[in-house]
Amino acid sequence: MPGPIQSLSRAAAIMRLLAGGERRLGLSEVATALDLAKGTAHGILRTLQQEGFVEQDPESGKYQLGAELLRLGQSYLDVHELRARALVWADDLARAAGETVYLGVLHQQGVLIVHHVFRPDDTRQVLEVGSMQPLHSTAIGKVLVAYDPVARGELGDGPYESYTLRTLTGAGELDAECALIRERGWADSVEETWEGVASIAALIQDRRRNPVGAVCINGPVERVCEDGFVKPSLVASVRSAARAISRDLGAGRF
Amino acid sequence: MPGPIQSLSRAAAIMRLLAGGERRLGLSEVATALDLAKGTAHGILRTLQQEGFVEQDPESGKYQLGAELLRLGQSYLDVHELRARALVWADDLARAAGETVYLGVLHQQGVLIVHHVFRPDDTRQVLEVGSMQPLHSTAIGKVLVAYDPVARGELGDGPYESYTLRTLTGAGELDAECALIRERGWADSVEETWEGVASIAALIQDRRRNPVGAVCINGPVERVCEDGFVKPSLVASVRSAARAISRDLGAGRF
DNA sequence: ACAGGCGGTCGACATTGTCGACCGCAGTGG
DNA sequence: CCACTGCGGTCGACAATGTCGACCGCCTGT
Structure with missing residues (x-):
């Protein structure tokens, strides 16, 4: 049937x-x-x-x-293996970077946030777990598009919705960006979705090197960037967190 | 059909x-x-x-x-009117009391936590939104049982599961407790569910005086209690928060 | 008092989901 | 190495099942 x-x-x-x-x-x-x-x-x-x-x-x-x-959504999170393994690393990353950390996975035509660590300072923040973000204009989204053919497929050929002046709206631009992302191993998004917000993301893979999600840090441009580029030290932190989680997933099963 | x-x-x-x-x-x-x-x-x-x-x-x-x-669970929270109106009051309550605040509603045979404000200090805490707690042994649960006939019905005649030595397990005991709760207008639960944890809850009503949920504060016995009883100042804070939310709901529609 | 909209019900119909036998595969123990 | 047993998945006949559109009572605004 x-x-x-x-x-x-x-x-x-x-x-x-x-x-x-x-x-x-x-x-x-x-x-x-x-x-x-x-x-x-x-x-x-x-x-x-x-x-x-x-x-x-x-x-x-x-x-x-x-x-x-x-209740069932909560149960989903409880069982979610990637999330479980990433919890402590995400926490450390937020502490080290001093910025908000998101953990996202591909879901339909977007990024579903499955974990969110608040910025260590105590300003009032809204929990984003369970919300969706666009694939083409966020750091997590672009990492997934760059490495996961399924994500690239979901995205289609555009043109994509523009949120700010810096949003990439054409398939050509985006594919070029993805090539760059694959080459250097990380993605950024500086004011491509929200004015004043920059983020840096890196891929998480399971033990068979399949892309399963991504981590990113997220903060105001002034703190995340320097001389117009994202700070290399933050990039290093994000990449090492992503590697740690991937390693954890690889060893963890069975 | x-x-x-x-x-x-x-x-x-x-x-x-x-x-x-x-x-x-x-x-x-x-x-x-x-x-x-x-x-x-x-x-x-x-x-x-x-x-x-x-x-x-x-x-x-x-x-x-x-x-x-x-994703849908998140959408549920977005639409939830009680939660929306309670957000700011819960925040204030947590700040004033210096303790964790929960907002819960009756769901099936338990209390579903729909909002959770972390204790203001920065210790690592797990978000409880979406999880269920027992009706007969938590402050929120007992408030609901005391005021909402549906909740009392869901509970049945027991005996109820025992979590600690102080858990009320008989229908008789619990009904007596509920009478007391109705009389004084608030409920407490001192180590009835978790050792070392005490909480104080008060009812939230909508504009037609129907019980729709409850707020509670939750903390270690040593901070919440004094001389074997919960601190009156905390009781006052919880009750005034509950009244504020109820008032908000009453005026808010239309 | 009326008209129009609402949520909800009813019973006939045939579409639709259900059932249990069957298939190919992978792991296993003789 | 090969039955054997379990798995997830498929198939087609059958009738139970969900679907449809007319209908009902209620409330609201006119």
């Missing part, structure tokens, strides 16, 4: 729809958005609600995502 | 199964555990995999939860 289960695909589409829209959605909105009969949409929503994946506001009758998703 | 959609319920059961077992599970394990035909289980798993809810280790063929769950 090589074909997806219809009701399941539809349920997934509904959850993604609910995740996308910032506000709660009514039954009819869901039905028309996905081109389903109201009865069908209702049946799926009722089941999802019963399972805790969706909740219904009792007075408006509108639907939103449910708590069970948070 | 008032009946759950079979394939969806089964898919949910599979995901919960994968979340429960610490390790990856094989197709046959899943099928026998849930009493499904292998073909059926495979069809569901294939669809879940395609949607990103489940991933398959390419060399062992075993299944684990997928990244999409993390």
Whole structure:
């Protein structure tokens, strides 16, 4: 039976729809958005609600995502091998660099942040775990595109969305950049996604040299860069953290 | 059609199964555990995999939860109204009390932590957002049981699991405790779940006085208690934070 | 009082998911 | 070295199952 289960695909589409829209959605909105009969949409929503994946506001009758998703998402992190092995290295890296550290993996057409170490100072920061970042304009994303053919495939031929004046929007530019990244073994992104923010990333591989993710440090341009280039000492820190995690993954199984 | 959609319920059961077992599970394990035909289980798993809810280790063929769950779980938090309104108050409470702050809601037979503010000092701490805690032995749980009939219903008649010598394990004891909690308006839990840990919780209500969750502070017995009782000043801080959040929810809609 | 929208229900229909036998492969122990 | 046993995965027949669109009661704004 090589074909997806219809009701399941539809349920997934509904959850993604609910995740996308910032506000709660009514039954009819869901039905028309996905081109389903109201009865069908209702049946799926009722089941999802019963399972805790969706909740219904009792007075408006509108639907939103449910708590069970948070619980299962947490379980995903618990099992995640890359994350488990990277925890301590990421912490050390943040301490050494004095900047925010992200650990990201390829997911669909973006980078999914699976770990986030706050900058050591105590300014108020928002946890980014579970959020998505673009592939073509972040350091982690570009590392993945450079080394993982799947990531390159997901990216397509562009043109890519421009976030700042420095965002690379053409496939040609980006492929050239990726060649450079492969040559030197690390990627940077200076104000390509957010004004004033620079980051440096390096690849993490498993024991068979498959790319499985990337680490990066992330901070204000003034601290990460010097004379218009990222500081070599930070590059060294990131690369050695990535190597350490890769080594850990390589030895760790079995 | 008032009946759950079979394939969806089964898919949910599979995901919960994968979340429960610490390790990856094989197709046959899943099928026998849930009493499904292998073909059926495979069809569901294939669809879940395609949607990103489940991933398959390419060399062992075993299944684990997928990244999409993390992303959707994050979206759940983004929409969560209680959490959004509580963010700043929880932060202030943590600062004022100098202790860890949790924000929890009832989910199934437990407390789901939806927000966690680290203790202001910089010791290494693990983020508990998305994890579950018991209803009968934590301060948040007991507050919910005391005020929310649904929570009391979920708890059942016991006996409840014992974690330390001070855990209340009988329905009678617990109901008496709940009466006390309702009378004075707050709950505590001193070493009822973890040795050496004490916490104080208060209820959060929405604009129609329905219980929707609770805040608590959590810290070592030596700092939270004095002469064998929790410090009144901390109780006052927690209660005023809970009132502030409730007020925020009450005024906030529309 | 009405019209229009909502969430939710119902029952007939046939699409759809389910089942259990079967396949090829890998590891294993005789 | 070769049955043998377990695995993940496939196949096709069958009927149970999810789907559809009309319908219901309710609330809201007019």
